[in-house]
Amino acid sequence: MPYSEQTVQSVRPWSDKTFSFTLSRPPDFAFENGEFVTIGLKREGKLLARAYSIVSTADRDHLEFLSIHVPDGPLTSELARIRPGDSVWVNSKTTGTLTLKHVRPGRVVYMLSTGTGLAPFISLIRDPALYARFEQAVLVHSVRTVAELAYREEIEALNRPQLHYVPTVTRETFPTRERGADLFRSGELSRRLGLPAPDPERDRVMVCGNPEMTRELTRYLKDTGWTPTGHRGVGNFTTEVAFVVNHE
Ligand SMILES: Cc1cc2nc3c(=O)[nH]c(=O)nc-3n(C[C@H](O)[C@H](O)[C@H](O)COP(=O)(O)OP(=O)(O)OC[C@H]3O[C@@H](n4cnc5c(N)ncnc54)[C@H](O)[C@@H]3O)c2cc1C
Numbered sequence: 001m002p003y004s005e006q007t008v009q010s011v012r013p014w015s016d017k018t019f020s021f022t023l024s025r026p027p028d029f030a031f032e033n034g035e036f037v038t039i040g041l042k043r044e045g046k047l048l049a050r051a052y053s054i055v056s057t058a059d060r061d062h063l064e065f066l067s068i069h070v071p072d073g074p075l076t077s078e079l080a081r082i083r084p085g086d087s088v089w090v091n092s093k094t095t096g097t098l099t100l101k102h103v104r105p106g107r108v109v110y111m112l113s114t115g116t117g118l119a120p121f122i123s124l125i126r127d128p129a130l131y132a133r134f135e136q137a138v139l140v141h142s143v144r145t146v147a148e149l150a151y152r153e154e155i156e157a158l159n160r161p162q163l164h165y166v167p168t169v170t171r172e173t174f175p176t177r178e179r180g181a182d183l184f185r186s187g188e189l190s191r192r193l194g195l196p197a198p199d200p201e202r203d204r205v206m207v208c209g210n211p212e213m214t215r216e217l218t219r220y221l222k223d224t225g226w227t228p229t230g231h232r233g234v235g236n237f238t239t240e241v242a243f244v245v246n247h248e
Contacts, residue, residue, distance in 0.1 A: 003089040008082050015147035023063045033057050033123040035096035040089045050075045053119035057126045066119040102229045102238040103204040109134040110205045112180050114142045117208035117242030131162050138164045140180035144171040164193050181213050200226045205237040214241050
C-alpha cells in the first residue's frame with residue numbers, strides 16, 4: 001500500500017489563492033530536501049492525488065506543503081477546506097530534480113521560482129547543507145500579488161548572511177515588479193545584489209516555476225552555455241515545473 005493516511009496538524013492561509021498546511025509524517029518516510037511526493041484526499045473510497053513539493057526539511061517530524069487553490073480544481077477545491085484533524089493520504093515514494101545532488105557545488109546558486117514553485121526552495125534554504133555547498137544563495141520568488149509572497153517573514157528572519165532573498169510582485173505596487181526570469185537574463189539580478197555576472201563554470205541555477213517560465217529559462221540557459229542535469233550527469237542547472245497545464 002503506497003499511500004498512508006496522515007493527519008492535518010495545521011493550516012495557514014496566505015491569500016485567497018494559496019495556503020500552507022502540515023501533516024503528520026509517516027513512519028520510515030525518507031526524502032531528500034527539495035523533493036516532491038504525491039498526496040491526496042479520499043472521496044467515496046476513491047483517492048485523488050497530485051504531486052506536491054515538500055516544504056519541510058527531512059529532519060522534522062511533520063511534513064509541510066504550500067498549495068495553490070484552483071477554484072474548480074479536482075483536488076484543491078477540496079484541499080483548500082482541510083482543517084486540523086482531517087485526513088490526507090501521502091505516497092511513500094518521493095522524487096524530484098531540485099535536491100542539492102542535482103547541481104555541482106559552486107560559487108552562487110540561483111533559485112528562481114514563481115508561485116508555489118517556491119516550495120522546494122524553502123526546504124533547501126532551511127538546510128544548513130546549502131550554505132556549506134555554495135558561497136552565496138539567491139532566492140527569487142515572483143508572484144502577482146503581495147499576499148502571495150508566502151514565507152516572506154520567515155525567509156527574512158532566517159538571518160543567513162549568505163542568502164539573498166528577492167521577492168518580485170508583477171501586478172501590484174512593490175519595490176521590485178519585474179519577473180525574476182527577466183531579472184536573471186538581463187544580468188540585472190546579480191548587478192543589483194553586487195554579485196559577479198552568472199558564470200556556468202562557477203555558478204548554479206535551479207528553476208521551479210510555471211511551465212512557460214521554466215521552458216523559457218531552460219532555452220535561455222542552454223543557449224548561453226549552461227548544461228542541464230540529466231541522464232548524462234550532474235550539470236550546472238536543474239529545473240522542475242511547479243505544475244502541469246491540464247488540457248482536458
Ligand atoms: C512535480 C510537481 C510538483 C508540484 N508541486 C506543487 C506544490 O508544491 N504546490 C502546489 O500547489 N501544486 C503543486 N503541483 C501541482 C499539483 O500537482 C496540482 O496540479 C495542484 O494541486 C492543483 O490540483 P487540482 O486537482 O486542484 O487541479 P489540476 O487539475 O491539477 O490543475 C488545474 C489547473 O490549475 C493550474 N494549476 C495547477 N497547479 C497550479 C499551481 N501550483 N500554481 C498555479 N496554477 C496551477 C493549471 O493551469 C492546471 O491546468 C506540482 C506539480 C508537479 C508536476
